[in-house]
Amino acid sequence: MKENQEQWTEVISGEYKWLNFKLKEVWRYRDLIRLFVWRDFVAAYKQTLLGPLWHFINPFISTILYTVVFGVIANINMEGIPPFLFQLVSVTCWGYFSRCFSVTQITFLGNANIFGKVYFPRLTVPIAGVISTLIQLGIMVSLMLIVWVYYWLMGVNLQMSIIGLLALPFLLLIAALLGMGIGAIVAALTTKYRDLSYFVGYGISLMMYGSAVVYPVSAIPAEYKIYALYNPLAHILEGFRYAFLSAGSFDIGWLLYSAGVSTFIFLVGVIAFNITEKDFIDTV
Numbered sequence: 573m574k575e576n577q578e579q580w581t582e583v584i585s586g587e588y589k590w591l592n593f594k595l596k597e598v599w600r601y602r603d604l605i606r607l608f609v610w611r612d613f614v615a616a617y618k619q620t621l622l623g624p625l626w627h628f629i630n631p632f633i634s635t636i637l638y639t640v641v642f643g644v645i646a647n648i649n650m651e652g653i654p655p656f657l658f659q660l661v662s663v664t665c666w667g668y669f670s671r672c673f674s675v676t677q678i679t680f681l682g683n684a685n686i687f688g689k690v691y692f693p694r695l696t697v698p699i700a701g702v703i704s705t706l707i708q709l710g711i712m713v714s715l716m717l718i719v720w721v722y723y724w725l726m727g728v729n730l731q732m733s734i735i736g737l738l739a740l741p742f743l744l745l746i747a748a749l750l751g752m753g754i755g756a757i758v759a760a761l762t763t764k765y766r767d768l769s770y771f772v773g774y775g776i777s778l779m780m781y782g783s784a785v786v787y788p789v790s791a792i793p794a795e796y797k798i799y800a801l802y803n804p805l806a807h808i809l810e811g812f813r814y815a816f817l818s819a820g821s822f823d824i825g826w827l828l829y830s831a832g833v834s835t836f837i838f839l840v841g842v843i844a845f846n847i848t849e850k851d852f853i854d855t856v
Contacts, residue, residue, distance in 0.1 A: 598693045608700030612675065613707055627711050631667055635660045638786045648787050651819040653730075654723055658817070659786060664712045665812040666785045668705060669747045669805065670776060675701025676755025676841075677772065680763050680848065694849050698755070702748055709744075720816065736815030736822055743811045746827075750804060750834035756841030760848040784809055788820055804830035 598605075635656060642648050643655025650658040676698040680687070683697055724730045762769045783805040784792065792800050800806045807830045810820040 598695055598699065601692055601696050604692055605696050605700045605703070608697060609704045609707075612701055612704040627708055628715055631660075631663050631712055632715070635663050638663070642786045648791050651788050651790060653817050653819050654728060657719055657723055657730075658788075658813070658819070660716050660719055661813050661816050662785050662809060664709070664716050665743075665747070665809050666780060666783075667712060668709045668744065669751045669808070670780075671705040671708065672702050672748050672751025673755040673758075673776065675705060676752045677758040677762070679756075679759045679845075681759075681769070695845070698752055702752065705748075706744075716816070731818040732816055733814050733818045733822070736811060736818070739811060739822075739827075740815055742827075742831075743808050743815075746804070746831050746834045747808050749838040750808075750830075753834065753836075753838035753841035756845040757837075760841075760844035763848055779805070788813075790820075801826065804833040 638659040639656045643650060643659065679694065679697050679701075687694065720730060758768065758772060762772075780786070782800075783803050784800050789797065789800050789806055789810055807821075807823065807826045811822055811827060813820040814822040
């Protein structure tokens with residue numbers, strides 16, 4: 573009688589290929605991704621009084637502050653767009669990028685307890701985070717459209733760009749790649765250098781003010797504009813504003829530049845992520 577041979581359903585090896593996305597394995601864990609999406613989207617506000625309303629409140633308050641500071645006090649020309657609407661559109665796009673960055677950069681430190689107990693593709697965590705971020709983006713866009721219609725009914729000359737709207741999936745993909753790439757690099761570094769996590773908040777704030785979020789690129793003095801043009805995020809924001817406001821610029825060449833830089837940063841982030849994944853549990 574032959575002995576029953578054990579057949580392994582999963583083989584966990586210490587050998588990794590740097591650019592191995594493990595997409596088939598991630599697909600097998602799609603139910604887990606759905607659970608993580610539910611956790612990220614709902615559980616964050618589960619024990620709060622206002623619950624999911626915070627998805628509106630936080631960006632709404634930020635929009636009011638930026639409108640007062642940059643639209644009223646600094647009196648920056650928003651290319652003929654009402655300052656509040658200009659800031660709301662900008663904050664919507666920036667919020668999507670910053671959340672893609674945030675959910676990725678806490679992958680290792682925020683889930684160390686789970687990673688140390690059970691195996692599953694680590695890439696499922698940031699993927700779920702980006703999906704939940706897309707849901708939040710949909711909520712913000714609905715609020716933004718309500719404000720857009722209000723100004724339009726008040727007689728403000730507003731137009732959307734069909735070309736810009738058609739390019740929105742491309743713009744969002746670039747923003748997600750850039751956010752996940754930078755987030756993965758930071759996540760890999762913070763497992764060994766915890767001090768870096770204290771500077772992340774300052775760094776993301778500096779990046780916001782250097783990416784033409786609260787002001788248009790046209791408002792930047794000519795001698796400094798070249799620095800903004802080489803910032804890939806600035807062109808994503810300009811394209812997003814062009815789609816909904818027909819303001820700003822929509823330059824295919826610069827958008828392709830942004831796509832190339834974002835893809836490169838994303839690949840570097842994946843390499844750093846895969847290297848760190850092998851032994852990060854020993855350092856956290």
